[in-house]
Amino acid sequence: MDSTALVRFEETVLPHLDAAYTLARHLLRNEHDAEDVVQDAYLRAVRHFGGYRGGNVRSWLLMIVRHTCYSWLRRHKVDARSTEFDETVHGDLRIADDPEAQMLRGALREALDQAIEALPVAFREVVILRDVQGLSYGEIAEVVGIPVGTVMSRLSRARERLQRTLPVEDYGRN
Amino acid sequence: MSCETLSDKLSGYLDGELDERAAAEVEAHLRQCVTCSARLEQERRLRAAVQAHVPPLRAPERLRSNVRAMVRAQAKRARRRQTWLPTWAATAAALILGVAGGWQLATWRASQGDESDLAAQVVASHVRSLQGAHLTDIASSEHHTVKPWFAGKLDFSPPVADFTTEGFPLIGGRLDYLRERQVAVLVYGRRQHVINLFVWPSRDAGAAPSPVSRRGYHAVHGAAGGMAYWAISDLNEAELSQFAHLVAADLSHSTAQP
Numbered sequence: 001m002d003s004t005a006l007v008r009f010e011e012t013v014l015p016h017l018d019a020a021y022t023l024a025r026h027l028l029r030n031e032h033d034a035e036d037v038v039q040d041a042y043l044r045a046v047r048h049f050g051g052y053r054g055g056n057v058r059s060w061l062l063m064i065v066r067h068t069c070y071s072w073l074r075r076h077k078v079d080a081r082s083t084e085f086d087e088t089v090h091g092d093l094r095i096a097d098d099p100e101a102q103m104l105r106g107a108l109r110e111a112l113d114q115a116i117e118a119l120p121v122a123f124r125e126v127v128i129l130r131d132v133q134g135l136s137y138g139e140i141a142e143v144v145g146i147p148v149g150t151v152m153s154r155l156s157r158a159r160e161r162l163q164r165t166l167p168v169e170d171y172g173r174n
Numbered sequence: 175m176s177c178e179t180l181s182d183k184l185s186g187y188l189d190g191e192l193d194e195r196a197a198a199e200v201e202a203h204l205r206q207c208v209t210c211s212a213r214l215e216q217e218r219r220l221r222a223a224v225q226a227h228v229p230p231l232r233a234p235e236r237l238r239s240n241v242r243a244m245v246r247a248q249a250k251r252a253r254r255r256q257t258w259l260p261t262w263a264a265t266a267a268a269l270i271l272g273v274a275g276g277w278q279l280a281t282w283r284a285s286q287g288d289e290s291d292l293a294a295q296v297v298a299s300h301v302r303s304l305q306g307a308h309l310t311d312i313a314s315s316e317h318h319t320v321k322p323w324f325a326g327k328l329d330f331s332p333p334v335a336d337f338t339t340e341g342f343p344l345i346g347g348r349l350d351y352l353r354e355r356q357v358a359v360l361v362y363g364r365r366q367h368v369i370n371l372f373v374w375p376s377r378d379a380g381a382a383p384s385p386v387s388r389r390g391y392h393a394v395h396g397a398a399g400g401m402a403y404w405a406i407s408d409l410n411e412a413e414l415s416q417f418a419h420l421v422a423a424d425l426s427h428s429t430a431q432p
Contacts, residue, residue: 021237047248051350063298067294067298127224132224142305152182155189156184166220
């Protein structure tokens, strides 16, 4: 990498570090692992920067981050595929918190965090990319490597699961 | 539109991601369906709650400085390699030997190693090629134009065939990377579908076309005539398989008659 490429990398790819960390943190559900994986993903990004030919740099980086996360999950025997769409396991997850505790300030945020963490990873990633990180369906399709129509149906199902986990009275007010 | 059909489009409607016609269809259904209207309202509240209470995170400072340092170290290392090469002939020769050895190792790994990782890279490259403006480096339906274009850009000469008579016209070619090695990509069309054909040298004596499915895309890969290939498209599996057999036959043929 020559100095122009280095400057270009620092100007275009480094600013998306927070986005990379947010995605990794939610996919791995652990801060320490997220740091390791993001660092590894950036190493891959530097090495492949020569092959990057323009386009949406955030999507490009998040695609690498996602890929690195999945490799990590596979390596650590968290079988993403078997938990992905298993209705019997994930069909009726409910938050076990004391309902009164949830009335407390910040409890809604905690309940939401837990509900999102309980989603299978394929659903979790579309919710995070869309509702937390604000990507368009087209960008999500690019990051996840699925058609836009699949992004839409997967997001629908993910939100439906969240609604089942979180009773409407928990977030319905305001 | 039934409630069933609507359920998949509800998120798209809420997020303003439907085209006008689809949005109008959803609205028409919502006007007469209380259940779906209630569902939409619930989904709207849920989305608002997530957006309000689950904020994007900020990377820890330690990570920020580690990443920055790593990027700089990588750049420095790559620069050192570049300045060596032209200076000392002996070093250059040693490096070239190293590269050749590395390449053999890479192709060996490609044949032995984790095929799913390669599949993921092929899919990612296919998706990138369709979404960016970068499908081809050279756009031409003439294989006499496309083949010489690769000369000098690659350390091998990919066979370039036009399958127009079989219904797969050549659209063009580009360079791409798979497993950190440069590969040739030939782009073909089939009706409105695009097929990306990745080709690179392989020591694999030959492997019959075998199908793989990833994230809704079909791919067929194999090896013939000293080349490994991956064909990928959103085309149906049968037609893609037909295409792969044409490719395999052509690859065997082109080495038999150099």
